[in-house]
Amino acid sequence: MTPVPVEAERSLRSVAVNRNPFVVPGFRVAAVSSGMRYKDRLDLALIAVDPELNARAAGVFTTNRFCAAPVLVCRENLKSARTKAVIINAGIANACTGEEGYKRAREMARIAADALDFSQREILVCSTGVIGLQVELEPILRVMPELVENLKPDGWGDAARAILTTDTVPKLASTKIELSGKTVTIGGMVKGSGMIAPNMATLIGLVCTDAAIQPAILDHWLRWGTARSFNCITVDGDTSTNDSLVAMASGRAGNPIITDIGSTESRAFGEALQAVLLDLAKLVVMDGEGATKYIEIHVTGAPDRDAARAIALTIANSPLVKTAFFGEDANWGRIIAAAGRAGAPLMPDKAALFFDDLCVFRNGTPVAGTEVEARASQIFKQKEIRVQLDLGAGSTHFTAYTCDFSYDYVKINASYRS
Amino acid sequence: MTPVPVEAERSLRSVAVNRNPFVVPGFRVAAVSSGMRYKDRLDLALIAVDPELNARAAGVFTTNRFCAAPVLVCRENLKSARTKAVIINAGIANACTGEEGYKRAREMARIAADALDFSQREILVCSTGVIGLQVELEPILRVMPELVENLKPDGWGDAARAILTTDTVPKLASTKIELSGKTVTIGGMVKGSGMIAPNMATLIGLVCTDAAIQPAILDHWLRWGTARSFNCITVDGDTSTNDSLVAMASGRAGNPIITDIGSTESRAFGEALQAVLLDLAKLVVMDGEGATKYIEIHVTGAPDRDAARAIALTIANSPLVKTAFFGEDANWGRIIAAAGRAGAPLMPDKAALFFDDLCVFRNGTPVAGTEVEARASQIFKQKEIRVQLDLGAGSTHFTAYTCDFSYDYVKINASYRS
Numbered sequence: 001m002t003p004v005p006v007e008a009e010r011s012l013r014s015v016a017v018n019r020n021p022f023v024v025p026g027f028r029v030a031a032v033s034s035g036m037r038y039k040d041r042l043d044l045a046l047i048a049v050d051p052e053l054n055a056r057a058a059g060v061f062t063t064n065r066f067c068a069a070p071v072l073v074c075r076e077n078l079k080s081a082r083t084k085a086v087i088i089n090a091g092i093a094n095a096c097t098g099e100e101g102y103k104r105a106r107e108m109a110r111i112a113a114d115a116l117d118f119s120q121r122e123i124l125v126c127s128t129g130v131i132g133l134q135v136e137l138e139p140i141l142r143v144m145p146e147l148v149e150n151l152k153p154d155g156w157g158d159a160a161r162a163i164l165t166t167d168t169v170p171k172l173a174s175t176k177i178e179l180s181g182k183t184v185t186i187g188g189m190v191k192g193s194g195m196i197a198p199n200m201a202t203l204i205g206l207v208c209t210d211a212a213i214q215p216a217i218l219d220h221w222l223r224w225g226t227a228r229s230f231n232c233i234t235v236d237g238d239t240s241t242n243d244s245l246v247a248m249a250s251g252r253a254g255n256p257i258i259t260d261i262g263s264t265e266s267r268a269f270g271e272a273l274q275a276v277l278l279d280l281a282k283l284v285v286m287d288g289e290g291a292t293k294y295i296e297i298h299v300t301g302a303p304d305r306d307a308a309r310a311i312a313l314t315i316a317n318s319p320l321v322k323t324a325f326f327g328e329d330a331n332w333g334r335i336i337a338a339a340g341r342a343g344a345p346l347m348p349d350k351a352a353l354f355f356d357d358l359c360v361f362r363n364g365t366p367v368a369g370t371e372v373e374a375r376a377s378q379i380f381k382q383k384e385i386r387v388q389l390d391l392g393a394g395s396t397h398f399t400a401y402t403c404d405f406s407y408d409y410v411k412i413n414a415s416y417r418s
Numbered sequence: 419m420t421p422v423p424v425e426a427e428r429s430l431r432s433v434a435v436n437r438n439p440f441v442v443p444g445f446r447v448a449a450v451s452s453g454m455r456y457k458d459r460l461d462l463a464l465i466a467v468d469p470e471l472n473a474r475a476a477g478v479f480t481t482n483r484f485c486a487a488p489v490l491v492c493r494e495n496l497k498s499a500r501t502k503a504v505i506i507n508a509g510i511a512n513a514c515t516g517e518e519g520y521k522r523a524r525e526m527a528r529i530a531a532d533a534l535d536f537s538q539r540e541i542l543v544c545s546t547g548v549i550g551l552q553v554e555l556e557p558i559l560r561v562m563p564e565l566v567e568n569l570k571p572d573g574w575g576d577a578a579r580a581i582l583t584t585d586t587v588p589k590l591a592s593t594k595i596e597l598s599g600k601t602v603t604i605g606g607m608v609k610g611s612g613m614i615a616p617n618m619a620t621l622i623g624l625v626c627t628d629a630a631i632q633p634a635i636l637d638h639w640l641r642w643g644t645a646r647s648f649n650c651i652t653v654d655g656d657t658s659t660n661d662s663l664v665a666m667a668s669g670r671a672g673n674p675i676i677t678d679i680g681s682t683e684s685r686a687f688g689e690a691l692q693a694v695l696l697d698l699a700k701l702v703v704m705d706g707e708g709a710t711k712y713i714e715i716h717v718t719g720a721p722d723r724d725a726a727r728a729i730a731l732t733i734a735n736s737p738l739v740k741t742a743f744f745g746e747d748a749n750w751g752r753i754i755a756a757a758g759r760a761g762a763p764l765m766p767d768k769a770a771l772f773f774d775d776l777c778v779f780r781n782g783t784p785v786a787g788t789e790v791e792a793r794a795s796q797i798f799k800q801k802e803i804r805v806q807l808d809l810g811a812g813s814t815h816f817t818a819y820t821c822d823f824s825y826d827y828v829k830i831n832a833s834y835r836s
Contacts, residue, residue: 066758066766096754096766098783131751132784241755319737319823320831327832333549336514337659340484348484348514365516366550405737407825413738414745 015175015275019283021157022174022187025210026050026250029155031162032147034139037091037129042162044140046147047206047248048085048116055208055248057083057124058219060226062243068095069105070125071244077109077121081215084122086206086246087112088163089140090191091129095241104135111137115144126204126244128191129165160189163204166412167193167287173279177272179265182255184211186272190280193289203230203284205245207276211269212251213258220261222247225274229281233401234316247273285401290408293325294384297400301390307344308398311389314342315400322405325385330376332360339389350392355379433593433693437701439575440592440605443628444468444668447573449580450565452557455509455547460580462558464565465624465666466503466534473626473666475501475542476637478644480661486513487523488543489662495527495539499633502540504624504664505530506581507558508609509547513659522553529555533562544622544662546609547583578607581622584830585611585705591697595690597683600673602629604690608663608698611707621648621702623663625694629687630669631676638679640665643692647699651819652734665691703819708826711743712802715818717757719808725762726816729807732760733818740823743803748794750778757807768810773797 027049031042049055059078061071077083087108094101109123116123127135150158160170174187188207207222226245251257258266286294297316302308315321318338324331332353339346353361356379360367379385445467449460467473477496479489495501505526512519527541534541545553568576578588592605606625625640644663669675676684704712715734720726733739736756742749750771757764771779776793778785797803 064755064758065764066754093751096751096779096783098781100783131749131755241751241758319827323828323831326828329832333511333514333659336484337482337549340482340659346483361514361550363516365514365518405828407828409737410741410744410823410825410828413741414747 015177015272017173017175017275017279019173019279021154021172022185023153024185024187024208024250026053026252027208027248028151028153029159030147030150030152031155031158032143032150034089034143036089036136036139042158043090044143044147045088045159045162046085046112046151047159047208048151049083049248049250053250053252054082055084055250056213056215056218057246057248058215058222059124059244059246060223062240064241066096066241068093068127068242069097069101070094070108070127071242072102073105073109074124074126074244074246077124080121082122083124083248084118085112085116086124086126086248088126088204088206089135090163090165092127092133092135093129093131093242094127094135095131097132097134101134104137107137108135108140111140111144115148124246126242126246128163128204128242131241156187156189163189163191165191165193166289167191169287171280171283171287173276173283175272175276177268179211179253179255179268182253184209184253184255184269186211186276188276188280190284192284193287203240203243203245205230205280207247207273209247209249210252211249211258212253212255213249213269217258217261217266218247218249221270221273224270225277228274229277232399233281233285234313282401285403288403289412290406290410291403292406293404295325295402295404296386297402298386298388298397299391300388300397301392301394302396302398303345303394305396305398308396310344311339311342311346312398312400314338315387315389316402319405322402325380325404326406328377328380330355330360330373330380332366335387335389336361345393346391347393352390352392354388356386433595433690435591435593435693435697437591437697439572439590440603441571442603442605442626442668444471444670445626445666446569446571447577448565448568448570449573449576450561450568452507452561454507454554454557460576461508462561462565463506463577463580464503464530464569465577465626466569467501467666467668471668471670472500473502473668474631474633474636475664475666476633476640477542477662477664478641480658482659484514484659486511486545486660487515487519488512488545489660490520491523491527492542492544492662492664495542498539500540501542501666502536503530503534504542504544504666506544506622506624507553508581508583510545510551510553511547511549511660512545512553513549515550515552519552522555525555526553526558529558529562533566542664544660544664546581546622546660549659574605574607581607581609583609583611584707585609587705589698589701589705591694591701593690593694595686597629597671597673597686600671602671602673602687603627604629604694606694606698608702610702611705621658621661621663623648623698625665625691626668627665627691628668628670629676630671630673631667631687635676635679635684636665636667639688639691642688643695646692647695650817651699651703652731700819703821706821707830708824708828709821710824711822713743713820713822714804715820716804716806716815717809718806718815719810719812720814720816721763721812723814723816726814728762729757729760729764730816730818732756733805733807734820737823740820743798743822744824746795746798748773748778748791748798750784753805753807754779763811764809765811770808770810772806772808774804
């Protein structure tokens with residue numbers, strides 16, 4: 001028995017994404033050390049559109065009811081027609097900080113606006129770190145001149161380092177496509193390593209492009225792409241108070257502005273944006289707190305996307321499944337048990353489970369044999385593991401991206417705040 | 419600010435439950451070592467009603483779509499008017515074993531029935547352990563004469579040990595109440611330590627009583643009590659393929675048979691049964707895989723029970739919350755963040771969070787002060803911690819019972835099957 005082909009991501013295969021440093025025409029980037037909470041490391045980033053340009057921006061934010069102050073400020077300021085810059089601090093999340101926190105988030109925007117000679121409404125603010133502490137404005141005020149002075153087109157590497165918290169590596173991805181004869185760049189950075197779950201994560205992401213595109217269409221593709229990238233990943237099932245993913249378009253590429261959502265150029269842009277978002281999302285999972293393995297859970301043959309999604313994410317979030325991956329134990333029974341409790345329709349006798357191309361379960365029973373056991377054990381020793389559960393009940397699929405659950409996950413999270 | 423009183427369990431305070439060995443008149447119990455998978459330990463238990471009696475039985479079972487073969491046999495055999503015995507093996511779950519597994523589960527019932535001189539339909543079967551292996555019938559056949567010969571009224575301690583898998587301690591609870599001038603005993607045992615979540619757990623539970631009660635009323639109180647005990651606990655959010663909770667009533671106490679569900683006797687029985695079930699459920703959480711702390715999450719002031727339940731269980735299942743408990747880090751922010759993503763209505767400014775009686779969060783912000791921090795840290799060093807989140811939005815409550823998430827949870831589950 002061979003696995004059913006997965007149609008997922010087919011459209012993306014033509015989009016080559018790379019993880020090297022990049023430049024997005026029309027944007028300058030910088031990072032400094034403010035010393036607000038971390039010592040001797042970059043912790044404050046600024047991404048600004050060139051002064052003569054007006055960026056179009058869109059954002060998707062946490063669904064957590066306790067949403068953080070900077071998220072409120074972003075939502076407000078995105079109503080403005082123009083966005084000029086984003087300021088991001090790491091170490092203090094400015095979440096659960098009440099009216100004072102809201103004032104300080106606006107003040108962060110104002111400080112950046114003053115230094116750049118823009119208005120407060122043209123600045124977006126993101127914060128990540130510990131919940132419940134107020135951001136300190138004095139360190140930001142003090143380093144702002146240096147931050148603005150450092151702005152440069154190739155500052156993305158520094159910025160990607162500045163926004164990290166428990167992450168171990170900076171995360172960058174970019175691609176180039178042709179739109180109406182012009183070369184367009186889409187490049188972005190992300191942070192996130194724990195409190196990662198669908199409906200965003202403790203995730204701060206920023207994607208910039210030099211494409212000319214209407215804000216409503218940028219917003220559409222950002223949401224479409226998020227549903228097919230960041231909302232497919234999970235590290236620990238927790239959704240943060242601060243999740244923010246912002247996209248900005250400078251228009252510097254000089255392509256005719258995209259005004260028709262259904263046009264070839266619009267679709268090409270949307271797919272390229274998703275390719276970058278998915279690559280950034282995978283980088284988050286690969287750097288999951290304590291992760292030693294990268295795992296894709298493909299649920300195929302589903303009657304509908306909701307069923308496929310529920311089953312894929314239930315498997316991806318199961319602590320028993322995740323610890324089995326860590327232990328390199330090809331424990332298919334836990335995967336089947338997780339699928340069975342997902343609350344989605346599922347006919348045990350129709351389902352088939354694969355590790356890579358190896359069928360380990362079908363017709364309601366395991367595929368017997370010491371050879372199967374041996375091959376499954378080998379697959380579980382890999383750094384990257386592909387699981388496919390075919391439900392045999394339709395033609396819809398969903399892929400969840402996750403990592404294993406290790407001693408280090410516990411270690412990192414038992415001691416993070418202290 | 420002081421916490422809102424929790425009304426939960428008020429009715430149960432008059433029911434004294436103890437965890438010592440007990441005898442339930444009308445039942446005899448035994449355990450032996452079959453050697454089927456474990457060596458040199460008890461792994462097969464039999465609980466039989468006295469031959470001249472007919473027990474009334476009821477059961478609640480897993481909601482997992484991949485339900486194990488013995489669960490199918492129990493559901494079938496509970497349709498019979500009489501139940502004479504329950505046979506339980508530990509080590510092999512007989513789950514995902516197809517038609518052959520179903521045949522073997524029935525055969526387990528038949529072997530026990532033959533030895534006891536009952537019919538196969540009068541026997542219930544429970545299995546717990548590894549998924550995907552077939553139970554071996556030869557070891558059961560071989561030890562069955564010894565098992566029947568060992569049956570005795572005070573065999574519960576042995577039986578409670580025989581059904582364990584990753585549990586570290588046997589779990590027994592019992593109580594006595596007066597019904598119509600007769601003393602009635604309710605006593606039970608349970609196993610379960612991982613793959614524990616609402617809608618049952620990898621949990622095998624058996625509660626026996628000598629009350630005389632109609633099966634439909636026993637079934638009602640078993641479901642009512644389960645909703646208020648086993649369905650309020652979680653260790654890791656996983657729901658097993660084998661969860662089974664069975665209640666049997668021998669009628670030996672000689673009380674007038676309970677036929678009116680609304681009678682004083684019926685209610686007294688229901689509350690006493692729930693007290694025993696809740697105590698058994700707490701024992702499961704306390705023995706949660708790798709658990710170092712016992713935690714109660716009380717959500718009060720909720721608009722309805724569904725909202726309270728969703729929030730309490732989201733907090734109780736959050737790996738970030740559970741690792742913070744393990745790290746003795748009074749990280750209220752993770753509790754608030756988990757509450758906010760539960761998908762239930764919640765007004766951040768109305769909510770108040772307490773550790774024991776200490777208010778740490780209200781009006782959308784933390785309660786400041788080094789004294790509060792110091793007291794919270796002290797509370798988190800306790801072995802038992804009480805968390806209360808008052809939503810300020812109604813008068814309904816729900817309590818979830820859980821444990822922390824330690825290195826040992828990962829260790830146990832990264833290596834269980836091997």
